[in-house]
Amino acid sequence: MTSPYDTISYDFILFDLDGTISDPIEGIGRSINYALEHFGYAPLDRAAQVPWIGPPLFHSFKAHTGVEDEAHIKALIAKYRERYGDVGYAENTIYPGIAEAVTALADSGVPLGLCTSKRADFAERILELFGLRQHFRFVDGGDIHIEKWEQMARLRERGLVSTRSLMIGDREFDMIAAHRNGLSAAGVLWGYGSREELSAHQPAHLLTQPAELMRFAGTSSP
Structure with a gap:
């Protein structure tokens, strides 16, 4: 994993919602x-x-x-x-520092998307609640019998993300989905996944506070 001071950019950043952007x-x-x-x-x-x-x-x-x-x-x-x-x-309550980090990432030019197991219309309403919807190019939600890795596979098939993209989430399901589809993964420790849970899946990054998201500002591929 990179240090908190490294800067690295991806062609697209996918965010999880629950436990990553907001506490649900x-x-x-x-x-x-x-x-x-x-x-x-x-x-x-x-x-x-x-x-x-x-x-x-x-x-x-x-x-x-x-x-x-x-x-x-x-x-x-x-x-x-x-x-x-x-x-x-x-x-829902938004995690302190998340709104500022997401806004700054979007303002820096990095394209953002949301990939959540939550139904898409619920996710849209939550982003609207926090004034963040405009920063995301799409919101991809799940439904009964749909696994997150399957959602991500469909995003790849549609050309919306690639192996130069990054998935940011707080649980092992986010890490598994990213790696199964050839994406890099970043685990966040302010949500519901433990350090042990996330580290077991060898994420490229392990973040302890939302301000560290700014290491991904920019749009050049790693």
Whole structure:
């Protein structure tokens, strides 16, 4: 991994959303419990909600309930989205320094995109909430049965990103998706992934604070 003082540029930078740009635990946690309690399950405390930040909801609901019936899992997701789409998305809080870093990156000329497991319309609304949507050329969201590496593969197929692009995220899913598609990866330590989780996937960069994102300002390939 490079030192915090190295400067390196990529032809495109992809950002994760939850745990990277904003802290979603309040809205996600309350919406998880809204769905679980509706179907008779016990609510989760905050510590138990943390592992839900990152992976697709289908896997999380299935693992938690132990239910194999796909229709039931989809019903849980629909109930979750009912609350999340109403108020949960607005319960996000942006990490200190992120708005300034994203704005400065965009102003420097580096093209930015968003790749999140969250549904695209929810992600759009969150970026709008924080006044950041205009800095991203596209917002790519996930859905049921879609893995992040598959999302990224489609972005590559469409020519939107390349092996000279960088994925920035806080969980192992972001690192795996990047490396599986030939992109470089940067792990951030202000989100929900631990240093051990991220380091296990050998990211090109490991960042401790949003100000370090400025090392990627510029558009020349590495």
